Structure formats: C-alpha cells, structure tokens
Amino acid sequence: MPMNTRALPPEHDTQSIDARGSGASHLDPEHCRVARLARDPRFDGRFFVAVVSTGIYCRPICPAPTPHERNVRYFASALEAATAGFRPCLRCRPDSAPDSPAWRGTDTTLRRALRLIDEGALSTGNMTQLADRLGIGERHLRGLFQRRFGVSPKAYALHRQCLFAKQLLHQTRLPITQIAFASGFGSVRRFNDTFRQRIGLAPRDIRRQQVEPRAPHAMLQLNLSYRPPYAWQVYRDFMSRRYLQGLEWVEENAFGRHFRWGDARGHFTAHHQPQRNAFRVELALDDLRHLAPVVANIRRVLDLDADCDVIEQHLAASQPELPLMTGLRLPGTWSPFEAMIRAVLGQQVSLIAARRLTQTLIDHLGEPAADGGRYFPDAAAIAAHPLEFLRMPGRRRQTLIDVARATLEGNTHFQGVSGIGPWTRDYARLRGDSDPDVWLSGDAGLRRALVKWPQVNAEQAAPWRSYLLMQLWSLDHEAQ
Structure with a gap:
C-alpha cells in the first residue's frame, strides 16, 4: 500500500478549492481551471462546472469536450448550479458525484439537519418537526440554510430528491411511479412537475436516453x-x-x-x-419508500464522502514523523444502536471474544432472513430478554438491556445509562455515527501504536482524529 507524507503541488492544492460559502466567488477560478483541464478525480464533487453556452453543469471529470474558459462558471455545489438556472449533464451525471465535506461545512446543527433531510425528514414530516428534532426554532433553521446555500430547507430537500430520482432513472428498471415514491414524493404528478422544473427534463426523457444494462426488478x-x-x-x-x-x-x-x-x-x-x-x-x-436514506447510510458505512487528500494533508502537517497510508476510511456500523451494543460486548475482552459474544447474541435473538441469514437484534428483542445465554458478567448484560430500553424511549445518546464509559461511548460514535474526530485514548491497540510513535499529537490532528486513529491502527496488526 503506498505511503504519502507530502502535500500536493501548488497547482493541485485541494485546500485552495474550498467551498466555505454559498457562491462561486468563494472558489479560486484558476485552481478550478487547472483541476478541470486535468480531469483529476480527486476534485470530483468539490466543485461543479457550468457552461453558459449550453446551460448545463458538469462534474470536473466530465468526458465531454472541454469548453472554453470564457463560457465557464464554477459553483461549490450542484445545488448552487441548479439554483442559477443550469441543468445537470446527462453524460457525467452530477447526481452521482460524492458530496464535499467542505461544502457541507463545520456547523454541527447544519450538518445534522442535512443528514436528517437526506434521511427523509421533510418527506415524511414538516419544518416544525425537523426544527424540534434539532432543538432550534424554524426561523433559525431557515436562516442556516439561507446563509449557507441561499435556499430554504425545503428547496434543498427537493433538490436532493430530484437528484436521487435521476440516479434511479439512469441506473435501475424501476417504473417511474415507484421512483417517485422511492424519492420521497407523494404523487407522480408532483414528482413530474418538480423534476421538470429543477432538472430541466421530464423523467421519461431521461429514461428514453438510458442505454446501459440495468439490474432486474428484484435487485x-x-x-x-x-x-x-x-x-x-x-x-x-x-x-x-x-x-x-x-x-x-x-x-x-x-x-x-x-x-x-x-x-x-x-x-x-x-x-x-x-x-x-x-x-x-x-x-x-422490501419498502422502497426508505430507499434514499438506506443508500445514504450505505455511503456512510463505506465512508465514500471522505476527502482523503484534505484529511491526509492535515495529518501530514500535524504529525510530520508519522508515515501515512493513503485512502484510509472509517469502517462504519449500520446504526448507532448496533454500534453501542457491539461496543458494550467488546468491553475489556479481546476482539475474538467480542466477536464470539456478538455472534451468540445474533444467533439467539436475530430475526431470520428469507435467504437464511439474520438481522441484528432490534432494541425490543434485547430489552425483553434476560440474556442469560451470554457468558459475561451480569452487570454487563444489564447494560445491554439498559441500552435497548434507552433506545425504545428515544434516548439515542444513551445519557444516564450505567456501564457506558468513555471508550464505549467514543467507539460507538466512531463506528455508528462515523464521527471524524474521535480519539480512543484508552484503547489497547492505540496504546501499543503510541509506544512506537510517541511523538504523535492527537490534539493537533483535530478535526480528523478518527482518521489518525485509523492510521495508527493500520500500523498495529493486533488492533486491525
């Protein structure tokens, strides 16, 4: 695996293409030009290229003939390009580009709002309910989006729904009616009208241009x-x-x-x-109404939206003695609940023992799947069982039950649950929330790695300490 401890040359400085605002003026046109001409995939999703002469916006990796610079405008996000009146390219499909963490910003409330909207919060609920979940007022929520993106939360949600629908039109055989509902629209008429307004084409126009082989209906x-x-x-x-x-x-x-x-x-x-x-x-x-949030969660589990160039440049500058492996990602677990249960089962035992305990839990309480596999036990199943089949201290079994009960009560941060210490809580954040800034100071594998690399300074690695942790784990075979 290649190591990378040096920054990119000035003409490819990814940090200079940093969408810290809601307009193309925050992008450096010269750096965008160089990246566009190079068709460098590392910049995919970090900015978008709109062509005035065609009215189309593209990814910087678009294989279409390169337009003249005088006809080009740069935008920090697909949303900004669409709001300015450009429609997405049918060749490079901007809906398929990875999201830019820089575009999403560092405001915790805003990031949480974006995640909830991507999970369908405004498709199944309203603005008042979303603001209540965030613990802020509607006016404050609208202000966050207006300052950051220049649009309302609902406009952002509709944009995301249309881009997801466009992806389904390109890549699946799903009927347009099913795509409408899978994208969060309540009716086909509403879907057609909104899609035509925001994409510039009717859904059927995109389906007619589909030439790639597509998956069968069942998969x-x-x-x-x-x-x-x-x-x-x-x-x-x-x-x-x-x-x-x-x-x-x-x-x-x-x-x-x-x-x-x-x-x-x-x-x-x-x-x-x-x-x-x-x-x-x-x-x-089995229920396509949940398709969009499920796909978003798969992206999180695989950590597909991480910008490794930016992360590794920061780590290289803050930890100059540490050899860095390129492209490391955070391996996610499906949900915060599952991550917390697996973290409790891993307390003060080896990785092998933790895996054995978790397997026993699944074998006893996991609901069978039609193909012979199993689902991870839900909170109701764990809360209702004494878990005597787990060979572990009774106090720890009670912690598992308490975690399940807290989940059923809506306490998803597990506040006040006895038996959850700093390592357990942080490990669950690392795997279940894919939090980029977790530091497991009490982790045995991390302590072993720090013996070899005592010069590591975790505080200077913020806000990417989770990735520094993965770097150190990669140097310690037992931790892997």
Missing part, C-alpha cells in the same frame, strides 16, 4: 462514487476480523450485510471497482 443496482484513493484492502481486512456469520459477508472485493431501516428490511453487497472510483451496490429492499 437494484447502483453505482456509488468516491474520491480516490480508497484503501480497500485495509477496509476489507478490518471488516473481515469483525464480520458476523449470517449478518455480514466479506469477499475479496466486496462487503455486504442484512439490515433494517424502520419497518423495512433488506440486504446489500458493495463491490469495489477501483477502475471506476466507485462501488457497484446490489441492493434488495
């Missing part, structure tokens, strides 16, 4: 892009040491699992395709 097939590099072997090996029989599967170039999302059930297999800087995801889901 959806989607291509999920990322910015290279992606250290797949490290991700795969991390998962293979922790995978649970029946729940998950790890292959040479693929990872998959069974999952629940609300009342829906399904399974996916993500096949790594490094030549395309993407994963081909085969997905089965």
